[in-house]
Amino acid sequence: MKISSFKERVYAVASKIPRGKVATYGQIARLAGSSGAARAVGLCMKNNPDTKKVPCHRVVASDGSLTGYAYGKGIVTKREMLVREKVKFSQDRVDLGSSLWKTG
DNA sequence: CCACTGACATGAG
């Protein structure tokens, strides 16, 4: 697959997020090659071309807060998705200490 | 090309 734009890299990185783990927008932005472009990452997620190829529900804010999600019931569905994948939760926030995606 | 918007991140109160 040939990469053409920043968003393409974002989709590529997001699709690499393993099941049961979550990544922050800032982390994805950095892996995409543009540190600080966390906002741009969010735009790509909302523009999300394929929810089954790009697990945007595994992308959370820097403090583990669930934001956005344009499918189902939004945040509610997003949380259910993560819980279903055994992601550790702390009330309304993800436990990044154990469920944060380590790119290694 | 210029201006506005947005699923963010960080700092200060």
Place this chain on the structure above:
DNA sequence: GCTCATGCCAGTG
């Protein structure tokens, strides 16, 4: 610990 304000980047009109 929570809320308000500022700065960041990319996309769209």
